[in-house]
Amino acid sequence: MSLLNNVFYFQNGIGVLANVFLLLFYIFIILCHRPKPMDLISCQLTFSHTVMLLTGGVVWVTDIFESLHVDNDIKCKTSFYINRVMRGLSICITCLLSMFQAVTISPSTSFLANFKLKLKKNIIYAFFYICSLNLSLYSYLIFYVGGLTNVSETNQMKVTKSCSLLPTNYIIRALNLTVTTSIDIFLVGVMLVTSAYIVLILFRHQRQHKHLHSLSHPRSSPEKKATQTILLLVTFFVVMYWVDFIISSTAVLLWMYNPVIQSVQKFVLNVYPTVTPLVQISSDNRIIKILKNIRSKYHQIL
Template sequence: MITLPTYVLIKQCLLFQNGIGVLANIFLLLFYIFIILCHRPKPMDLISCQLTFTHTVLLLTSGVLWVTEILDSLNIDNDIKCKTMFYISRVMRGLSICITCLLSMFQAVTISPSTSFLANFKFKLKKYIIYACFYIWSLTLSFYSYLIIYVGGLTNVSETSQRKVTKYCSLFPSNYIIKALILTVTTSIDVFLVGVTLITSAYIVLILFRHQRQHKYLHSLSHPRSSPEKKATQTILLLVTFFVVMYWVDFIISSTAVLLWMFNPVIQSVQKLVLDVYPTITPLVQISSDNRIINILKNIRSKYHQIL
């Protein structure tokens, strides 16, 4: 049994983690908006900007206390508030998985050798990205619309007929066939996207590893520290590892909560802590690996020292 101090510690860790994640994502989001509006963005910048926006909203709707306080202070019907927040949170989680998969796929196309079949798509990346993003957003927003029907604010109905999923929300009773169908479709889509992400990431790592071996001698002379290929490989491996591990841990915790058919604030807090690791880590990894951001921060630092 988890004691109250442990539960409070988990909530504090969640708040601290979300605070860092929100700040990092907002910084990265502003950077991508600046690049898209004022410079010539790379095709990957368009995807990364959407991923950053998705993670910002996901963190804001999952565990930032002041957002909850603002919503509580507004005179909004609890049912509307519950449906809106739960729907947005689920949509952002789905978009995070889809866009991560999309990012991995387009990275594989970008670095594919000229002799590869994927190389034929390199010159139309920007066009394909716009279409792919449009379909992803449309399908995800449409797919999770069922939550508007099956999720709502807590009522006076006995708790045996509704399952509490948050402090203010519950799942309404539904047909077991419909419930099983939704769970099967959702799980199948997630498993497929995670599988594609793993395959494309393995392909990327393989290409970079071969390229690094071919140019090992040249890199050892001109770049004694670490080659760009090695740095990119480590970045991809880190992001994919966090993405896959955190997804399956979250899936196990969610499945356990569904089987228990009860609301447990401790389990929910641990699930949020796990779920928010990936959107918190991702911007930090992207910031530390993007030379454009590093150069901007160095220029700001040098100008600050000149003023002093």
């Protein structure tokens, strides 16, 4: 058990550091340069992942709550609510990312080409809509999550060291799970459809390239690299989502949590927000160039 906790905290630390670095980079790009629409989407995704990891069990965040003498019930409601909202933002923004890339690389003859300018202009409005949707969707957690008291007497389900899900009617639990799951499944379905469309376009471009025996790529290298990165992120997200869904939904419906299963679920839940910034950093030529410049200056100083 202690080994699982150590692995979880190490994963959490790596994820927070990578996301904070990437978030600062995107803020710098947005404030000091002309950002691309993809930068705005990625910045929002990175922010949600940063907050998601911070509210998902980081020790020093818990210590801050305790030092401020915040009531345990308020602490649990706040951290759970924010964490679930950020998880919802993560899936929504990842879906938006795949949709935007599908529209971006679509040929001019495609019906999706008509949405290129509209999508770029309405990204900010999409963010507000997504945030409002998730803030309202997970508001029920404020009433169903609380500080841990006596689990054996109140039939609470312990989910962290000091927090638990309060006992609720089975029908209400099933209804809440059905609504949130239906939205998630719809978004995952959109991701799969757009990803299949992207793969089809890339396949067609590759065939045209071979047919013409040309050394020039039909799309610019950065765009193709960005497309492949998004495909990787979407595929990774879908796999991690279903593993987390099976564990969490089974636990909620059966009202039973095992400490080991709980730690495994936390690890699975945080894999995507931890790996995503690492993939984005390694595939962004701007960041790679900055890191190379820092490295070269460091060697010059030595």
